[in-house]
Amino acid sequence: MEELLKLSKLVTDSVNLNRALPLENGRTSKESRFLESLKSERYTTDEAAATDMYGTNQNDVRYKMLKHRMKRKLYNSLFFVDLTKLGFKNNYQKEHECISLLHQAYVLRRLYELDLVINLANKVILISQELDFTNHYVAALELKASCYSENGNIKLFDKTLKELEVQTGKRNKEVVATSLFQMVNVNLKKSITTRKSLLPEVPTIVSKLEALWRETTSFKIFEAYYKTAISYYELEGDFDKIVEMTVSSLQWVEDGLVNDVLFDAKYNKFILVYAHLRSKKYENGLKYAEAYSNSFKYDSGNWFSFMENYFLLSLHSRQYELSFVLLQKVFNNPSYKNISTHAKERWSLYQAYFRIINPGTAAEIALPKNPYGLSLPAYSKDKLGFNVAILILQFIYFLQKGDSEALLYRIESLKKYMLTHLKETFSLRSKTFLKLMILTVTEDFDADACRKKGQKLYQKLVEAPTPGDAYAEIEIVPYEHLWEHILSILEKHS
Incomplete structure (x- = not known):
């Protein structure tokens, strides 16, 4: 049941199932009724669903068949998902398009429709060149080489093979870079002891990633270099380096060295402001925070996270009037109730500190329950926190x-x-x-x-x-x- 509930929520937000994969209707409209009940979260267990649909238990063969059909149709409908409707950037939808085109091309290759395969492969190549999708580029070139080999077009075969060699070399370097980043990332998520043991190796990894990026100009390698470098500088407490990295990244995008469509500008803005806070560059940090404050959706969790850094910048620079305004914005935001419990606890702590350090202005702010944390939370060896x-x-x-x-x-x-x-x-x-x-x-x-x-x-x-x-x-x-x-x-x- 949990699998069905997840699928129904994912696909029905961006897919018209009746248009993508028609459901049974009329006399046998149990599929439509079942789907509507899943979407409205009417069922929490198979027992409840079987009782409502057939007046029986979950072992009834009719319910099992209905569940199997619905699961198959929901999975198949993922081919028709519009990721932009789910809040993803357009490049994710373009990658989804490449995958769909390649799937169609592989089917047509089996049917020996070589001209159609080449047409689809060319479409994939155009998208891949624009958005630096090296793996899809390679897959499309492999399909074209296969078709040219079959129809005996040696000139186009040789040309495609040379291009395939270049792109395969680039892809192999992307695999190396991604593996290095993932290795660092997984170890940094462990205990402080594990992180500390890894740190001496990271500068060499960062240098290797930078060299690979400079050599290939691959966005995938740049992303691995960018994220690994920022993680390392953060652990070392070298926030000046993070400021340098984020500002340089903006310049690289402007100069065309980094793909502006793929570059996560919002993440860079967030890290840029955070790094100014930690490096005590308050004046410039506040300028960036003010300039970027409208970059995040007002009702999103990212907005609240960004506002934490903005608020702390104002507090550290003793601009208490600004701190008060920012606190009011946060607590008056209707979406405050939707953020995580930990985030709410942090904001309550910020609020309490503001009252302590600036009691005059803070008098207008209502205190939450137990504002001064008079019962301490459980201690943690690896994350001292607050x-x-x-x-x-x-x-x-x-x-x-x-x-x-x-x-x-x-x-x-x-x-x-x-x-x-x-x-x-x-x-x-x-x-x-x-x-x-x-x-x-x-x-x-x-x-x-x-x-x-x-x-x-x-x-x-x-x-x-x-x-x-x-x-x-x-x-x-x-x-x-x-x-x-x-x-x-x-x-x-x-």
């Missing part, structure tokens, strides 16, 4: 309230957390800032003493390098700004 961000938020919350008892209680928790989770060099900034927070308690909340005795720790914080994304805790507000805020709270209390 644990430190929540600990800091809790601490500042109780500091503002002047609840010294709660702060004394949390000192031991902070020390234990540092010993358990902040051992590596990539945790240096978080570890240093937690030490500064502990200092405020050990110095009995004396602002002058904390400023004086915390100077060395503060300098260490300023000089600590920004770690790569794979290891770093998220600084929703830069620790330097938070330390200034903590000292201002202590001064007010004194």
Whole structure:
């Protein structure tokens, strides 16, 4: 049943089944009724479907035959899917067209209709040349070579064979590049230990991919090089390199070195803004964020992800009025209710930090339930995530309230957390800032003493390098700004 439900949802959004593969109707219209019930998700089990359709159980041979026919027709209807209606770029539909043309050509080749095969192969070649579909180009050339061999056209056979040799060489290099990218990608999705062991090998892989791209100008190889390089620079914390890569990519597209139809401009815009945030290039980052803010559909998950980077850029550059406007846009977006639970939790955390750092403007923002994360989520060895961000938020919350008892209680928790989770060099900034927070308690909340005795720790914080994304805790507000805020709270209390 799950398979049928998935298929019915996929194909009926972009295919008229009655036109593509006619369903039975009239006296035997159970197929149409069955499909409508699948589309409306009326059935969740085979038992429910069999009972409704035949008043029997799922083992009834009539229900089994109906289910088999419907599954076959739904799979066959995938040939008629219009991917653009499902939100895909036109180049995906063009690739789908190439696959359909090749399928038709293979059938006609079996029927020995050589002229028709050559016509279809030429259509595939035209699309493949425009959109750099090397694998389809090779398949079309192989069909043409086969036909010319059969009809004895030696001149066109030799010409096609030379072209086939060139394109096959290019395709083989694309296979090598894709395999390298996939190898890096699968290992980067494992634990931090696995990622760290792979990192020394990645620069050589990036260089090889770049050389292959320069040699072939293949978009597929460029994509492997682009994504591998960005993943590596992100893990190394070299966000300046990501800025350079994304800006260069825009220039390569403009110069015609990269296929502008295939290039994912939205992804590049997203990464470009994100890299400016992480490399602390706030002014330029905000310019790009403003320029690209309308590039993403207002009701899409990508829009909310883009807005996270835009909001954090405004917060890090202390443009709090802009931060407030962006928060309002996010929470007033009707599609907010549709984003993932984790995304909602992040926005609640951003909102809470904004109230802490800028209480005046933030007074107009309604707080969600448990805004300060007073019950900590489960810790994870490989993905620290927002644990430190929540600990800091809790601490500042109780500091503002002047609840010294709660702060004394949390000192031991902070020390234990540092010993358990902040051992590596990539945790240096978080570890240093937690030490500064502990200092405020050990110095009995004396602002002058904390400023004086915390100077060395503060300098260490300023000089600590920004770690790569794979290891770093998220600084929703830069620790330097938070330390200034903590000292201002202590001064007010004194």
